[in-house]
Structures are given as C-alpha cells and as structure tokens.
Amino acid sequence: MTESNANVSLKPEPRPEVPDLTMPFWDAAKRHELIVPRCTPCNAFFWYPREACPTCLRSDSWDWAKVSGNARLHTFTIVRQPLHPGFQEEVPYAFAVVQLDEGVRMMSNIVDCDVIEDIQIDMKLEVKFDDISDEWTLVKFKPA
Amino acid sequence: MSLRGKAAIVGFYEIPTQKEYPDRTTFGVMAEVARGAIKDAGLRKEDIDGLINGEGVNSITVAEALGIQPDYTASMTTHGSSGATSIATAAAVIAAGLANYVLCVFGEARPRSSSRMVGQAQAKGMLPPASRATEWELPYGPVIAMNGWYGLIKQRHMFEYGTTQEQFAKLVVDQRFNAAANENAVWYGQPVTEEDVLNSRFTNDPLHLLESVMPCSGAHAVIVTSAERARSLPNDPAYILGVGGPATTHDVIWQKDDITTTPVVSSAPTALNMAEISINDVDMAQFYDCYSILTMACLEDAGVSKKGEIGPFYESTDTTYKGDFPINTDGGQIGAGQTGGVGGGFRHVVEGTRQVMGRAGLRQASKSDICLVNG
Numbered sequence: 001m002t003e004s005n006a007n008v009s010l011k012p013e014p015r016p017e018v019p020d021l022t023m024p025f026w027d028a029a030k031r032h033e034l035i036v037p038r039c040t041p042c043n044a045f046f047w048y049p050r051e052a053c054p055t056c057l058r059s060d061s062w063d064w065a066k067v068s069g070n071a072r073l074h075t076f077t078i079v080r081q082p083l084h085p086g087f088q089e090e091v092p093y094a095f096a097v098v099q100l101d102e103g104v105r106m107m108s109n110i111v112d113c114d115v116i117e118d119i120q121i122d123m124k125l126e127v128k129f130d131d132i133s134d135e136w137t138l139v140k141f142k143p144a
Numbered sequence: 145m146s147l148r149g150k151a152a153i154v155g156f157y158e159i160p161t162q163k164e165y166p167d168r169t170t171f172g173v174m175a176e177v178a179r180g181a182i183k184d185a186g187l188r189k190e191d192i193d194g195l196i197n198g199e200g201v202n203s204i205t206v207a208e209a210l211g212i213q214p215d216y217t218a219s220m221t222t223h224g225s226s227g228a229t230s231i232a233t234a235a236a237v238i239a240a241g242l243a244n245y246v247l248c249v250f251g252e253a254r255p256r257s258s259s260r261m262v263g264q265a266q267a268k269g270m271l272p273p274a275s276r277a278t279e280w281e282l283p284y285g286p287v288i289a290m291n292g293w294y295g296l297i298k299q300r301h302m303f304e305y306g307t308t309q310e311q312f313a314k315l316v317v318d319q320r321f322n323a324a325a326n327e328n329a330v331w332y333g334q335p336v337t338e339e340d341v342l343n344s345r346f347t348n349d350p351l352h353l354l355e356s357v358m359p360c361s362g363a364h365a366v367i368v369t370s371a372e373r374a375r376s377l378p379n380d381p382a383y384i385l386g387v388g389g390p391a392t393t394h395d396v397i398w399q400k401d402d403i404t405t406t407p408v409v410s411s412a413p414t415a416l417n418m419a420e421i422s423i424n425d426v427d428m429a430q431f432y433d434c435y436s437i438l439t440m441a442c443l444e445d446a447g448v449s450k451k452g453e454i455g456p457f458y459e460s461t462d463t464t465y466k467g468d469f470p471i472n473t474d475g476g477q478i479g480a481g482q483t484g485g486v487g488g489g490f491r492h493v494v495e496g497t498r499q500v501m502g503r504a505g506l507r508q509a510s511k512s513d514i515c516l517v518n519g
Contacts, residue, residue: 047280048280075299076296077299077350078295078346078349079285079348080345080348081348082286082288083287095287095292096284097398121303
C-alpha cells in the first residue's frame, strides 16, 4: 500500500480491472450507448465481459453489440447501510439485478422513482445514463 | 467406487465461539482444537497423517505450525462449503489409502469488523477485488459482506413463492432457541421472539439484521479415519454414509440462472443415493446458514420440502432440538456465530457428529441416527 493509494478518494468510481477488455463498455456509456459482449460464431450475448464466450468457449471471438436498453427487474434489495461511505448520501437506494430484453443480467441501480414505494420485481425498465463525472458514466435503469 | 460406510468421524473438539479472542491467535486456536480432537479420538499427534483445513491459510503452513508431517494435505477453497467438503475429501482420501487419520481443522481469531475493513480496502483498490465481477458491482453501491446478495435472493423467493417475513423469522427463533442451550454459542442463553426478528433493522430490505450471521472468532476440529480403524477407538463413530459435491453454479450470486435454487439440488441427491437412503430417512439436518434464506432454499433443494414450500414447512414444524425435524441444533451460525476462516460451515459438521454420537447433552435430539449436513 503506497501513500498515494491510502489517499484515494472515498467516492467510488468504476475502476476497470482489465482495461483492455472492458474500456469499450465505459467509452460507449460516455456516448450514452449500452453495449454488451456477443459471441460472433455462436451469437450468444453474455454479461459480464470475460476472455472467452461462456457458451461455446471460443476465446477472442466476441465483439460488442449495441442493445435496446429495455429490461425487466429480476430482483433487488434496498440499501440502508452501504459498504462504502461514498454512498452514504444516496441511501436508501435500490441495488438491483436487471434482465435486459436480450437475456443477460447485470447489476445496476433503479433511479427516478421512490425506491421504497414504486419498485416491484418484473417491472419494465429502460436504461438511464448517469454522468457521474467528466470521465465516467454509469448505466442505470428507470421505470419504463 | 462408493464411499458408503468407508470412513467415520471418531473425535471432535471446539472452543466457544466469541465475537473476538483478544489474547488468542489463529494458529493458537487451531492448535488448541487439533489437540482436543486428537485426544477425544483416543489418538496421539504422531498418528495424524492427513491434514485438511480451510481457505486463506495454506495447509502446508498449518502443518508446520502444528508440528505435523502429513502424508496427505489440502486446503479447501469452496468458501462456505469448505467445512463439509473437507469431510467428503477426507473420506475419499482414506478410502483411496492416501492417509489413515485425517485431521480437519478450521478456525480463526479474527480482528473486529474485518469484513468492513476488507470490503473498503477492496473498494479503494488497496486489496484485490472480491471477484472477477467486482467492476460491475462496485459502482452501484454494494452492501457490507454478503448481505446484499442474500437480500436479492430473499426478495426473489418472496416474489416467486410468497414466502413471508414471519416464516423467515421462525427459522431464526428456532435456531436462537437451540443456541440458547449451547454453551459454545455466541448467543448462549439469549433466545429471541418473532417480534425481535421482525423489529430488528433492515441491513438491506427485505433482510433483517437478526437473519444474518455475525462474523466471529472460533475454532473446530474433527478426526476422520477408516470404518475399520474406527471400531477399535473409544468413541462410538459417526459413519459417513454418502457425500455429494462440492457442486457450484456460480461465483457471484447474480450470475446464477435461477437465483433461488442452490447447488444442493445436485449434491444432496448424490449424497443420499450413495447412502442408499431417501430424504425421508433423514432424522435431522445441519445446514449452512449465513442467512435464513440460504438455509431455506438449500432445504428445499435437498427435498425436505417441495420447492417454494419451505415457508409453510417452517410454520408447521418445530425445528428445535426438541422438535419433529431438528435443524441446526447448536444454533447454527445464526445462533452460535460464524467462525472466520470459512469455519462457519464446519460448525455443522461438528454438531452433526455430536448428535449422531449421542453426545449433544441437553440438546440431544430424540432421534439422531442419520444427519444430513450441508456445509
């Protein structure tokens, strides 16, 4: 642990662990486009990005595909006590599993609604891009 | 080759689980329970020729710390199921002739609030991420420890099957009743009511604080040997009739196809088939219980109830040690505490052994010939 690491801002940001693999997603989000990996030979969408297609096991055979941004809420939990103090001002908020119409599931937040009153499993959602800084845009969802 | 009846647990030992052990160390508590289990089995340290422990500390390091030179050694790395997996592995190792007396030992003297410290260090990039999916979770504000993930499962179970908060609370009430009679439990002498559970705060809705484990310091050990050797040792052995798994369907929970179904759906039939019994022959269950929802989903997947009907099962069944179908008779992790170093699941092995051997004292169930353990 270096001195500079210890002083990293508490506000969490996406920090790609494998930037070559995942930066196209974050770059697209900045353009307000939602893209997910799709295997070219077998046509399977998958999420999250990884080295090989989990359907056919071909490596480096997939490309990014733009998707509709339409989704349904698979399940969710209301956060009262976030792990990271950077989220303290946001509570209560919805930490959710979202199922895209293309079939893949991703973690996200449900926004633009009362998270205690208005959220129900299976509700229709659409993508909402949240520009949290000049550098980063998060892919969130709101009621459709 | 079936492992049915090939091996048996012949000794066990544990020290009381506590929030922390201010003056103890991880290697110190592991040595203490190893010594106790070896003595309980009527063996000497020199007899031990196999060693299995949990993840986080390499078994070779543990062997040196304990001053043993085993012929077979392994660290289990299947997270919560490592405890039960150690027994399946020990039985296979013994049946294959790779070792005669296997010491399985789990424990940790953990620093206070280490879950929060580790999680925050991961979030700040000072420790490696928790999983390969961390990049896709962290920006959305995860909850401490595993609370968020099990909140997602519970919410979906309530949606799909109509399971109620009261039904989840019943599990906690029964287990805390059991823990109240267990001197080694962190909640010894402290039962709770349904109102206590329902009035405890949401860590994250719909999950209540009292439905969650408290990470603790603790240590547990058992000795496994062949059925033949077991017969000449002092204790009435607990024979291993069948094992299944460790099966897996996911690393991160939201990657599961069916979020309310657990890998027990494959491991339980494997174990029961090997044992040549059905779920109806089982007298009691000691099932992994980091959260109420996980125990309930796993019990469904083992066939204790039909899928989706575990809520009504709990409503109509006394699952205390006095009851018709006792579950987690030592209080489980929810009642007795979650031993660090993936020792939480090993608690279920020790209590199953205790019950089958007839050595559970006040908590001895009226019928405990066959116990199903899910680590």
